[in-house]
Amino acid sequence: MLIHEHSRPGRRASAQAPLETADYGDLPQALRRKRRAALPEVSELQAVRHYTRLSQQNFSIDTHVYPLGSCTMKYNPRACNSLASLPGFLARHPAAPESHSQGIMACLHELQDMLKSVTGMHAVSLAPAAGAQGELAGVMMIRAYHDARGDHGRREMLVPDAAHGTNPASAIMAGFTVREVPTGSNGDVDIAALRAAVGPQTAGIMLTNPSTVGVFDRNIQAIAKSVHEAGGLLYYDGANLNAILGKVRPGDMGFDVIHMNLHKTFSTPHGGGGPGAGPVGVSKRLEPYLPIPVVIKGDDKRYHWLDEDDRPESIGRLTAFGGNMGILLRAYIYARMLGAEGMRRVSEFATLNANYLQARLREAGFQLAYPERRASHEFIVTLKKEAKELGVNTMDVAKRLLDYGYHAPTTYFPLLVPECLLIEPTETEPKEALDGFVEAMIRIRAEAESDPETVKQAPHSLPLRRLDDVRAARQLDVAWKPAADNA
Template sequence: MRKSKALLFEMSRPGRRGYSLPSNDVPEKSLDELLPRKAQRSEPLELPELSEVGVVRHYTELSTRNFGVDTGFYPLGSCTMKYNPKINEEVAVLPGFAFMHPCQPEETTQGALELLYNFEQGLKELTAMDRFTMQPAAGAHGELTGLMVIQAYHRSRGDHNRNKVLIPLSAHGTNPATVSMAGYEVVQIPCDDRGLVDLDALKEAVDETTAALMLTNPSTLGLFEEEIIPMAKAVHEVGGLLYYDGANLNAIMGYTRPGDMGFDVVHLNIHKTLSTPHGGGGPGSGPVGVKERLIPFLPVPLVSKEEDRFYLDYDVPETIGKMHSFYGNFGVAIKAYTYMRMMGAEGLKEASTDAVINANYLMSLLKKTYYVPYDRICKHEFIVSAKPEKKKGAGAGDIAKALLDRNFHPPTVYFPLIVDEALMIEPNDTEAKETLDAFAATMEQIAKDIDEDAEKVAHGPYNTVVGRLDEVRAVRNPVLIWQKDKE
């Protein structure tokens, strides 16, 4: 079964073509007449030459070497790999959306602006925020936007000493990276034995240098921060703001809202909660919502409505400026909006309910075999620690590889960092009970395999198109592009 796949470049034949273009019908001039000789490319362009069918077969074969939600169960913790409804894909490519130029006159973009406006109304209701920008192209981009807005707010009040952002230890790695990118210092807040943010440590840490607390709630441990009210109070009392990382919003839709918990700024990962596909690494979309007092700092343009007319609104007095060349990933917003319209209030709440039932159910099955460090009601995800298995010779990463052999996408591994040998499992709302049962049975079998022959498990996978790949070699001897002379 195992074999490498030839690269495009290795299949190239001079003179082969995979395109068809109309011929040039304007009077032609010589190249030298139009472009200074010295500005012209001197080396011929080296790109592969393939037929159209060659291109199609190449990528079709590549697609068979890839695993998606449509292939099977994908319980990748914190990534919310729910089913991506097909109607979303259909509507996003309607020519009236897909082939619009961002600078078109307003009267030719009313449908697009109406969509963005209505999507914003939905997001406001879902999160209890007062205004949204759709510019951020991904969750991390949303985090940066949110922190910039917070920064602009503090600066506008002459509050220049706030240089710290507090982050719980359980946070996703983007949070601290975002904090540095926004020019802030990171202050890590520990978690208590229950896995929740240590409230006393938080109270200790906040002061007049606190710009914000960044929090994911429920956390990456899948636990709801029950003390959110005193936490919010502690941060607000010293003049700091609360930032909600929406990575895990899928657990609480219709049950509670970030704005009601005291958050001032929110970003959503609509490629998680609102069902848009992740595309093998994007495009995502990370709309940012804020409370009233932060609206003047949002990026421009916003989408506004006057009577029956929708328009791009540049009248944002203290705007941070622009986060994206245009208005963000409109094409992704179309899909999320469609999902929201089809689910409605009841459907979204039911999605959260089922996500939480699925997570708790799977946890109760797995804890019969595996160690669950935070054994309490969880929200959308939970953590298994493979520390005992690791002692037997096969850890979290090896269990993940064993799952590959059984046609499951593994959970997130080695994260969050505060749990040794962590497997972070998020079954989400679009999976059937039978799927969870099958996954649990497989996990049980893997545990048995480790008991019998841990060494074998530690060397998997065995049924994949390539075996375990040498990541160390890839770092020590980086080969980042194909080169002709190296073959």
């Protein structure tokens, strides 16, 4: 039932708005609204009950194991939320003067420094609002670098076929064409194909390492050399930074620019689809192009913003007020609680959990996409055998996992592995949660053998059975309208 269906004309939660309607008679009649918007009319209790009930129809980290590959669904510490919500932080206007901003600017400056240290980059801007915006900023900086040198022929961006869809989409938004580079059968980028692809038209390459197939590309130094020798730059997609935090630094691998997903590696909440934060880090030669604002500590020991006037070569502003500050604060708090040692443990235990789960699933007879490789913080199981022999595909297994109380891993991504499950347990899951997941997978396969319809019709135990995506697109209904409008 929609909140609109609880609505009754004249009902209201009157204490939440000013008690009286002030005079607005001076607003010209012609510019005023002719009739009230059809928003729900409910009491506060009705709203609270409705949205509390809706929340209970979600799987979440707080309620379920959520091994969604490439998404790093780790625990979001409560302290990060409560401290970022201190009144002084929440009440600060984005245009407040620096005299009333030294507290938050200190946090942001220290966060910039910590991110520089863990990535091995020379400078960081916290401005991008999410990973995809960080990618856009990154490739725009690559373009600005080439353009500033008068090197205008470099209009092609190399992107491995296993990359996130945001990579090619971001490259296009920065005015590049995209050339795909194949992944070899061992999971590493096909280095011969890469060498054949680079040339004077190459602006750069966008790489995720460990890659989206869940392995660390062992040829990274050769890739960097090949692209750099051709005059291109290396872009690091930080989606999988959790796998190497404190262990290997993108800057040391040869990357010139990177983005980080703080809502993954630094444990800020995913919120049902955001907000994120996608800071970018760069090597020295790209620093002038960083998106603004950037925080610096002046000789006066006070913090200052750098804006368009200070950074005339900047790619510019990406949101009105400089990014998702509340998320940056949460990441800062998390980083301070971890410290250097805690950060190293993040990647160690994320990797331990993934390799343990991989070993257990292999032992149970599931087929790994890259059986000869170590898992990074995630790995791929392919169900092509089960699909062929039992007629039960990856989506069916994913839906059946929901019945067993596990959120499904990422399905059908990356596209190059058929019937794949990309599984990322994260470091915050205990061993018994992983054992429970293996148990569920074994039981589902047994069901697929004895009673495949149970799996194909899953889920059975949730408030809804399997939803019809095709109907949603064909009989498009994306907003409730009042009855009068439907007539």
